[in-house]
Amino acid sequence: MERRSVSEHKEHFQTILRNVENDTKLEVFDAEETAGSKVGDNYLSVVLKTVVNGKRGNGEPYSGIFMTKYLPHHRVFAAAMRNDEVFLNEAHVYNKILPYLGDIGPKCIFADKNEIIMEDLKSQGYIIKPRLDLLDLQHCTALVEKLATLHARSLNLKFKDNKLFNELLSPLSEAVFPLDDKPSMGTSLEISLTTAIKHLESLEQSDAINNGINLLKKFENKTFSIMSNLVKQGQNKYDVITHGDSWINNLLFKNNKNGCIEDVKLTFILIN
Secondary structure, eight states, rough: OOOOOOOHHHHHHHHHHHHTTTTTTTTTEEEEEEEETTTSSSSSSEEEEEEEEEOOSSSSSEEEEEEEEEEOOTTTTTTTHHHHHHHHHHHHHHIIIIITTTTSSEEEEEEESEEEEEOOOGGGGGEEOTTSSSOOOOHHHHHHHHHHHHHHHHHHHHHHHHHHHHHHHTOOOOSSSSSSOOOOOOGHHHHHHHHHHHHHSOOOOOOHHHHHHHHHHHTTTTTHHHHHHHHHSSSSSTTOOOOSOOOOGGGGEEOOOOOEEEEEEEOOOOOO
């Protein structure tokens, strides 16, 4: 999207926050925008942090820190990655679906086809782990438990009100493993599989490695088709809402004073 001027940016946040805070007289004095992530950490969006200062209608000071994800129309791979579809999916999830699923992700104060504005959870103790680090067992277990919560709550919603469940999912489009012939992110799986086989073949051979090679070769030129069929909606009574891209940059962890994981939040890029 085309960037706003400083005054337009302040007015934009003021309009949003007046609605969120239910305060028609809330004033925004400053809305300072800075980089919200390191270079290379985000592929499908531009992330910026905004520090807002102002005054509530009753005269009390107001402050807040927010993270905004912008859709980068200018990026050369935007069409190939189906950025428009992905962004519309995510905005719909924040606006319409997450309110039914509880505190799975950060609070979203605004979402449309061009930008998604969320609360910054850093002040509450949440962090994103460095993307080149591996998650240990404790972090992996906490993530699986949070994903299980997402699945269970969506299944509960489905069983309680199947009509509502289907209505909530109907605007979503499959952008990763679509059934059409247009480019998509999912096609990279075929390249990744071929690369994995070549790497295994370059190693010193053993029964275990040969078994791995033979297993992977069974899926050559079939992976995308298999995944496309697996993510079709409405195939099974127990189909649930899933995250779709639960890699390290979409996960926020919070530790307690003993260093144990207290909570995990998911930010949503994709959903199936």
